[in-house]
Amino acid sequence: xxxxxxxxxxxxxxxxxxxxxxxxxxxxxxxxxxxxxxxxxxxxxxxxxxxxxxxxxxxxxxxxxxxxxxxxxxxxxxxxxxxxxxxxxxxxxxxxxxxxxxxxxxxxxxxxxxxxxxxxxxxxxxxxxxxxxxxxxxxxxxxxxxxxxxxxxxxxxxxxxxxxxxxxxxxxxxxxxxxx
Amino acid sequence: xxxxxxxxxxxxxxxxxxxxxxxxxxxxxxxxxxxxxxxxxxxxxxxxxxxxxxxxxxxxxxxxxxxxxxxxxxxxxxxxxxxxxxxxxxxxxxxxxxxxxxxxxxxxxxxxxxxxxxxxxxxxxxxxxxxxxxxxxxxxxxxxxxxxxxxxxxxxxxxxxxxxxxxxxxxxxxxxxxxxxxxxxxxxxxxxxxxxxxxxxxxxxxxxxxxxxxxxxxxxxxxxxxxxxxxxxxxxxxxxxxxxxxxxxxxxxxxxxxxxxxxxxxxxxxxxxxxxxxxxxxxxxxxxxxxxxxxxxxxxxxxxxxxxxxxxxxxxxxxxxxxxxxxxxxxxxxxxxxxxxxxxxxxxxxxxxxxxxxxxxxxxxxxxxxxxxxxxxxxxxxxxxxxxxxxxxxxxxxxxxxxxxxxxxxxxxxxxxxxxxxxxxxxxxxxxxxxxxxxxxxxxxxxxxxxxxxxxxxxxxxxxxxxxxxxxxxxxxxxxxxxxxxxxxxxxxxxxxxxxxxxxxxxxxxxxxxxxxxxxxxxxxxxxxxxxxxxxxxxxxxxxxxxxxxxxxxxxxxxxxxxx
Numbered sequence: 061x062x063x064x065x066x067x068x069x070x071x072x073x074x075x076x077x078x079x080x081x082x083x084x085x086x087x088x089x090x091x092x093x094x095x096x097x098x099x100x101x102x103x104x105x106x107x108x109x110x111x112x113x114x115x116x117x118x119x120x121x122x123x124x125x126x127x128x129x130x131x132x133x134x135x136x137x138x139x140x141x142x143x144x145x146x147x148x149x150x151x152x153x154x155x156x157x158x159x160x161x162x163x164x165x166x167x168x169x170x171x172x173x174x175x176x177x178x179x180x181x182x183x184x185x186x187x188x189x190x191x192x193x194x195x196x197x198x199x200x201x202x203x204x205x206x207x208x209x210x211x212x213x214x215x216x217x218x219x220x221x222x223x224x225x226x227x228x229x230x231x232x233x234x235x236x237x238x239x240x
Numbered sequence: 241x242x243x244x245x246x247x248x249x250x251x252x253x254x255x256x257x258x259x260x261x262x263x264x265x266x267x268x269x270x271x272x273x274x275x276x277x278x279x280x281x282x283x284x285x286x287x288x289x290x291x292x293x294x295x296x297x298x299x300x301x302x303x304x305x306x307x308x309x310x311x312x313x314x315x316x317x318x319x320x321x322x323x324x325x326x327x328x329x330x331x332x333x334x335x336x337x338x339x340x341x342x343x344x345x346x347x348x349x350x351x352x353x354x355x356x357x358x359x360x361x362x363x364x365x366x367x368x369x370x371x372x373x374x375x376x377x378x379x380x381x382x383x384x385x386x387x388x389x390x391x392x393x394x395x396x397x398x399x400x401x402x403x404x405x406x407x408x409x410x411x412x413x414x415x416x417x418x419x420x421x422x423x424x425x426x427x428x429x430x431x432x433x434x435x436x437x438x439x440x441x442x443x444x445x446x447x448x449x450x451x452x453x454x455x456x457x458x459x460x461x462x463x464x465x466x467x468x469x470x471x472x473x474x475x476x477x478x479x480x481x482x483x484x485x486x487x488x489x490x491x492x493x494x495x496x497x498x499x500x501x502x503x504x505x506x507x508x509x510x511x512x513x514x515x516x517x518x519x520x521x522x523x524x525x526x527x528x529x530x531x532x533x534x535x536x537x538x539x540x541x542x543x544x545x546x547x548x549x550x551x552x553x554x555x556x557x558x559x560x561x562x563x564x565x566x567x568x569x570x571x572x573x574x575x576x577x578x579x580x581x582x583x584x585x586x587x588x589x590x591x592x593x594x595x596x597x598x599x600x601x602x603x604x605x606x607x608x609x610x611x612x613x614x615x616x617x618x619x620x621x622x623x624x625x626x627x628x629x630x631x632x633x634x635x636x637x638x639x640x641x642x643x644x645x646x647x648x649x650x651x652x653x654x655x656x657x658x659x660x661x662x663x664x665x666x667x668x669x670x671x672x673x674x675x676x677x678x679x680x681x682x683x684x685x686x687x688x689x690x691x692x693x694x695x696x697x698x699x700x701x702x703x704x705x706x707x708x709x710x711x712x713x714x715x716x717x718x719x720x721x722x723x724x725x726x727x728x729x730x731x732x733x734x735x736x737x738x739x740x741x742x743x744x745x746x747x748x749x750x751x752x753x754x755x756x757x758x759x760x761x762x763x764x765x766x767x768x769x770x771x772x773x774x775x776x777x778x779x780x781x782x783x784x785x786x787x788x789x790x791x792x793x794x795x796x797x798x799x800x801x802x803x804x
Contacts, residue, residue: 075280082273090268104269111276122295122327181258200252201259207332217332232251239250 063127070118078115081127086111088128089135092202096139106142110135132202133212140212177238184234192227195220295321296436299351300330301372303361309392309415310357316425317432325436326353348375352439353432354385358402359392377401386435390428392416408432449523465513547598551613554598557620561587561594564627567634577785583630590626594619695723695796697773700758705802706765709737717743718760721773724795726753729773732780732788735766739785746782750774770799 063084069077089110093103114131121130185193191213198204198212206224210217232239298317302310310330320326329347331340348354354376362368373387380387389397389407391414397403398412408431409415415424504513504522523532548554568583597619600612632638703715717733730750733743742749743763751761753773763769770788773796774780781788787799 075277078280079273079277082276086268086272087266090272091266094266095262100269104272107268107272108276108279112279115276115280120295120321120327177254178258178261181254196255197259200255201262205332228248228251231255232247235251235254236247239247239254 064124067118067121067127070115071121078118081131082111085128085131089132092132092135093139095197095201096136097142102142103139106139107135110138113138129203133204133208136198136202136204136212180235180238184231187234188227188230192223192230195223196227196231199224295325295327296353296439297347297351298326298328298353298355298432299347299376300328300355300357301348301362301368301376302330302357303359303365303368305361306357306359306392309359309421312421313357313390313425313428316422316429320429320433325433344372345375348372349379352385353436354379354387355432356387356389356402357392358389358395358397358407360395362392363395363397363400373402380405386439388432388435390415544595547595547616551598551616551620553620554594554616557594557623558591560627561591561623564623564630568630586626587623590619590623594623695721695773697721697771697796697798699769699771699798699800701760702800702803703735703763703765703769705767705804707737707767709735709741709764709766711764713765714762715765716760717763717769717771718758719771719798721753721757721759721796724753724773726755726757728776729753729795730776730778731759732772732774732778733761733763734770734772734784734788735763736768736770737766739783740770740788741766742780742782749780749782750776766802768799768801770797772797 063081066077066080070081086107090103090107093106093110094100097103097106110131113134117134121127185196188196194213195209198209199206204212206220207217209215210220213220215223300310300314314328314330317326317328321328329351331344356362356368356373356376376385376387379385387405389402389405391397391407391409391412393416394414397407409418409424409427410431413424415421415428418424418427565584565587568587569580594616597612597616600608600616629639697719698721699717699719701716701718703717706713706715721729721731731753732749733751734740735743741764744751744761751759753759759771772780772788775795788797
């Protein structure tokens, strides 16, 4: 069973095929929810809700496209709505509460992946304003498009673009030593 | 900015790497999947089961200046998207780093419905109106997609090609002019829903019928064509043979069948396909009804175009053949209409053969192709050779004058004077009078000019009357000439059946005048006979439909009817 076949069968009402999709993506989904919400219990609620919504909306999914980007968008929505809505500042990500990245296993392909580098990156991300950090994570981690982020955060697309630009510029400056 | 590019790329790589490894030790709780599965079985959480039909792909073309209205409009389409009726695409779907042009073209070329958000900005947009609308219109005209202008604001859209299309909202009333913008967009969404219902549903099968199976049908060729044109999965073919005909039915994926039906609706493609596989009829089943796609015959011009594409030399060969045919007509008409007629028929025959075999070279099965191509080239060479010989025959009489090709083969040259059979001498009192001939041509000649008034010619022995003539019908003619020097003048004799033929043979068209002025020859019989006194250097026409005296450079002539 591959992903395309599973999606096709899900659209025909096959629950076992959906179980296959869930098993494939649940860990990453939970991780993203956890990083957005900073709380395992709420993250589990958000992930479960996202899977249920995905099941109910499978008929809208365009066959041939990858499942993950579509599903993570639903997941991000489910997670973000669980954050307090009194200010945009609160829509920041609770990275600090999440465990540190694992030490990477050594390998020739891991150009930047060293423990030291990861620490520098984490610190660099921590220097960003909350909103920029959220946008960076939604873009690079969750894989959302600009307009999808704008839609989720209820921000104009132009704002998302400029915030993303500023965040990248600041990270480039901080990480210049690593990048060079 | 450019100098920052490598750093930006490295940053992207670093962030992706970081996020992919960040918190790898976090895994989903073991009961998460089970809990979800239980929830799925809760009443009210059922999924919507899709049938075979896929959502209609809707492409939205707009000007960036109307982005706010576009966003608002998308929300009105959300319910159709949720119901699985449509999926929308617009350029905001492009993520940084994507090739926006390629992505846009891909969706523009595959969408089944194209919505154009029309405003003064749209009309002024070089890309939306100049490029996207142009492509959309082409697809609309080919019935590949339905293009619907959505009028956002009042503008002069009716006077543009957009005016030919059925617009939304109702009556083409701009969205901005409705009581609220949302009312206008709701009307558009409703109109779109109706338009989608009118879209033809996909075909469920396509049937090609071939009479006279197996003579007119080659399964391997058919499969090859399907593979080339459509990439059809051959396992989906079912073949049934009934009462002398074969039916090939393709059952397959709805999208695949729709693609084939759309392609076959295009007359040019259909002809190309039909020529390769030669079906008697093509039918497809749609909405439970059988529809027929007519299979047209090939037009002459199209046949010619394809022949030229198969063997490019065809165009030159046809040109040469045309010139050769014209030359043979012109040259032939002045001497003999048969030359004109047969010359034309031969050239037309060669042209037909050339075009036919060249066409076969492109449209025949692979096994016959080499033979057809060889024959096409043989015809190119034949035409070239024929044209060459027509030119040389007409202009330098090589290897023979053109008329000679149409004459019967010459008889063995008879002795100019036969003495073995006594011949009756015609009564001089019945001898015909001398016919005056036109003045000799002003071409300078070393031969001393004879005095026409002093020349006399008479036929003393008139051959029998035989209007049919021919090689086996021979007779003797004799006569006398006075007033010319026999060393510088000769005699040319013509015998007439349907036209005048030079005698005694085309190889030996002149008869000597004896020193005493007498002359004689064995000739083919005719209804009339004509003798001309001509200078020795004169080359007489070998045949002529008009009287030879009109064209010959003779100084005296006599014409008599055959003896009955």
